[in-house]
Amino acid sequence: MLRKLAVLLLLSSPALADTAEGEALKAMSWDEIVAEARGGTVNWFMWGGADNINLYVSDYVAGILKRDYDITLNRVPITDAAEIVNLILSEKEAGITDAGTVDLIWINGENFRSMKQGGLAFCGYTGLLPNDALVNWDNPAIANDFGVPVEGCEVPWNTVQFAFAHDSAALAEPPRDMAALIAWIKANPGRFTYPAPPDFTGSAFVRHVFTHAAGGPESLLGPFDQATFDAVSARTWAILNEIEPFLWREGATYPNTITQLNELFANGEVAFTFNYDPAQFGLAVQAGTYPETTRSFGLTDGTIGNTNYTLIPFNSPNKAAAMVVQNLLLSGEAQLEKAKTEVWGAAPAIEISRTSPEVQAGFAAIVGHPSVIPAAELAKATLPELQADWLSAIEKGWAEQVGN
Amino acid sequence: MTTLTLQALEMSYPGTGVAAVKGLDLVVESGTLTALLGPSGSGKTTTMKLIAGLLRADRGDIRLGERSIRDLPPERRGVAMVFQSPLLFPHLTVAGNIGFGLRMRGLAPDDIAHRVQSMLSRVRLDGFGPRRPAALSGGQQQRAALARALILAPDLLLLDEPLSGLDPSLRDEMRGLIRELQRETGITTLVVTHDQAEAVTLSDRIALLLDGRLAQHGPPEDFYRRPASGTVARFFGGVNFLSGQVRAGVFHGPIGPLQLSEHVPDGDGTLTIRPEALRLGPGPNAHMAKVAGLTFLGTQTRVDLLIAGTALQMLAAPDQVAGLRAGAEILVSLPPDALWLLPRPPA
């Protein structure tokens, strides 16, 4: 009875363009793949908290897909990619190998590691995308996602680098390196805090302290090393516990999410916020959330940069169409569009020098938002992202030693 | 023992602008069982709630004995009320219900239990104490409600239509119980009813309320024999009214002269006679009447008469009028002591 009912309900849902068979696709030419993709629907699960980004995807990207490829792009807003990783995991566990819910995810870091390790990603196809030629796979920051080799399992979308923001009207000259920041925190009680890991951004802040405690990133590169971790983490927890009494609410509690920290910053409760994507500062000023006088900065001892990607799950029933979406996202025109300040201000994941002269001219003509530190400026001091195993250890250690 | 006095009592419901009680004066003698009788809308329930303190009077005074209770809260008036439906508290046992008022006064539980026990037997509910009200019959519930009020030995007991919710067979029993308990305790009791038969059989005195005013107050017989007005007479089933003049102790009306038994001053007036007071055959004030119709009512037969063109009604025992047919001419007498000249309204 139940099964019958289920079948009935299924029949009423729109027919799926079945291109679930990934291996068959890999044997095709790009033109054949595009032909397969026509009429398909792509369910793209992505963080949905910024109206500008949503509109870029739903207006610009979806518009081209519909017009040129007859592909329907269904943007599915989510708050936490981990839940989607879990969903795909559940699907795999339930034996759903060709009728998954998800066709594309905006992802990186630990979630990518989980997808790759769990065999949940569709891999080995990226070379088929014509615009793959624009990607500099020789750049280790692109070829590795938090130290995990990408290996054709995802396609870069944006490059970002961690930056801090302050209100120049309230604080003219912010501290410029980690030591100065720690000193500033102690001198200005209650004016600083960071989101509790495992919040994505809060965790990134702790990694900056961790790198600072290690005296630089050199000893932390490569696979996880327990002895190094024990030594460095002890110093890290000492620093974090030392500043705890000088934090917001005297460190008795931490914000849950970066959103809460942003809220504290917007209302002048703390002096700094930070983000992995400095373009967010400009978007927040445009939305009226942050004051116009918001400015952003990096640290002279460097901030962590990384890349975020789009990924096709192994059980996506619309892989061909999802590949077409990925190819479009990589195009010089699409990367230029989202780099525009009023659209998003996101830094490109492709080599601009490999794009057409018009696109190059377009990139050259972009005037940055005054609140967003130019990527080139930040790039002067870059720290590599640690491998995902370090991340897990740091987050676990923080919960036990600092956030208890 | 306590006399209840209502003085120029007035009350109108907010927003209606119409007075429900219009300057009511009434003295209920101590120790009597008085029926407050009236048709629906006459203001009797309002009057009772005013006495109980559930409504506030606009004007006038309410006194129990010498003390004015007009402005006292209900619980300090010494007035207990039994409502039309038993309204036993469903969350309490029968004993809990009966002991409720004593508990509110803070009596010791032992004392309450003792008094409740004796009260239960007085209303013939022995053994029903631990039960829930829902397990009782309608009559038993009404008795429990009566016991709940009586146990407080109030200065004044108010009963709102105590018989109307009961089956005819239970009414006699309840009526008897009320009379008996009232006589035993001597509590001044006011029974509100719309049923004149109930008022007559139950009470020592009747206060008839019409349109928010006291129409007549006295022993039940008076309402039959000496109604204060045509309306009172009609309320008690009076049907025969004759208009005319009184001259030297004789009433001159449409059916001819009628000798009166009492001296009445000369002047215009309306005469009434109960239908059951008319007699067949010769006697004082005898007149020829034509039988217009006969209706068998069971224990009585109604005879519609025409005397000199004027319709009169007579009630007679069925065998008395057994041979009578419509159209027959008979002799009917109107005994002088049954004739009552309605009081003339003050000019």
Added chain:
Amino acid sequence: MTDRHRILLLLAPALVILGGLFITGLGLTLLRSLRYFPGLGLTDPDLSAYRAILTSPGFLKSLGLSLWIASASTLIAAGLALAAALLLRQTFPGRAVISFLVQLNLTIPHIVGAIGILYLFSQSGSFARLAHAAGLIAAPGDFPALTQDPYAIGIILLYVWKELPFITLILLANLQSISADHESVARSLGATRWQAFRHVLLPMLMPGLAAASALVFAFAFGAYEVPLILGASAPKALPVLAWQSYTDTDLSTRPEAMAMAVLIALFGLLLLFLYMRILRSGGRDAP
């Protein structure tokens, strides 16, 4: 067709849907909480997931927090609802407006109310700003932490806001069926206004109040989105903790999530049992 067949036929669709989905869902949760998970190669049921959560301070703190949220919300909401129902029973100008607002509240999803409460009571919210304007505080941090706070004040405020009207409506419906004369009788039997309320009206309202409170308690104990928005980072309300364990990318925490769900279900069944008892004992005056 006999009555028995007719009854069976009438009930069949509801029993198939609720039985099929609800019981099977509950059963599956139970199996997995016992670590019976053939998909992951777990075929020997054991109680280790229960041992793990019952010995973990995080779980016990969350359980305690959820119990605290449910108890405090229910008590405060029930008390205020009783007052509101007694108020709305009277006639006064503007009563219709308030009755409308009470009903309106019933239609508002919890998540909307939770966001409204957040904007009102957060440290940079409306009240904090009023306090600043009144010169009571200098900075948001001076305002007491009423949302995302360890005592779950924000969550309780939301439930008081949302469930007060719910209980009020149930009480008003009950009041309609309770004759006002019961109070009059009590007054005429010598009960003061307070005694009439305490010994007559309140006991008669009690079954309805208890039934509504049980529903509110169950909801406040098991709701997810309200503590998600208004709760502190630690400890988390039990449903939030369970959902996070369930959606953890580490599948090995799933049996623990399932075990939490089973404990929540057991608690719900206990409340259901109490609720049915209240309904039965309340007789005709119960809702």
Added chain:
Amino acid sequence: MHPRLRLLAALALAGWLVLPFLPLAVWSVAHGWRFPDLWPRALSGKAWGYALSDTAGVLDSFALTVFIALSTTVLAALVGIPAGRALGLYRFRGKGLVTALLLAPAILPGLAIVFGLHGIFLRLGLVGTTGGVILAHLIPVLPYMTLVMAAVFSAFDTGYEDQARSLGASPAQVFRHVTLPAILPGLLAGALFAFLISWSQYLLTLAIGGGRVQTLPLVLYSFAASGRNDITGAIALLYILPGLLILVVTSRWITGRSAAVVGTLRP
């Protein structure tokens, strides 16, 4: 109660009920509203423009949420009317157990069953489908519909149906012309609550919809969680609109007796 005290209490109650809507309404038109400003720096229609735009997907979510709630209500009525009839008109062995089973999903938190339900629906291929979400919503909705209909039928005299049959009406005609009009007020009250319960589901939709069935509460939370208070305010107001409309049209069904009939409605 003293009239002035009563007025004060009434004002406090009304204020408390209205209060949470005020910041939502102001935020929806605010551009830049930071501590300690009591009023936004500037007013803007941007949030509303976004929420009401064709491509933002908010309106699609709105329509989807209405569709799911209406479908759930209709299904619940189709299943709940017969079940309510059985419970309201007959006494039978095991009635207590059946009632408990029908009542359980209303009392047990959604979280208690959502994991197991997720597992079942995954296997049935229902996760991520609108049909799956509707089926899942039936679980919390059906108890209310059934219990309301049981209360309605317990006050219904089947003599009317017998009378109609004896006057030559077919069973279908009897239902259409006799039974339905008699149960209609209760049915509408039940339908109203069924709609609202489905309308406000969050966790079940999140789990069974797999994120792909984006109902309004999910969109709302996604903006609330990213700190866009202006858009959150606009969507929140959109979200309460249908309830408000339904209430204005049907308030007489929620009040008084029908609330007593519903009795076990969801907090």
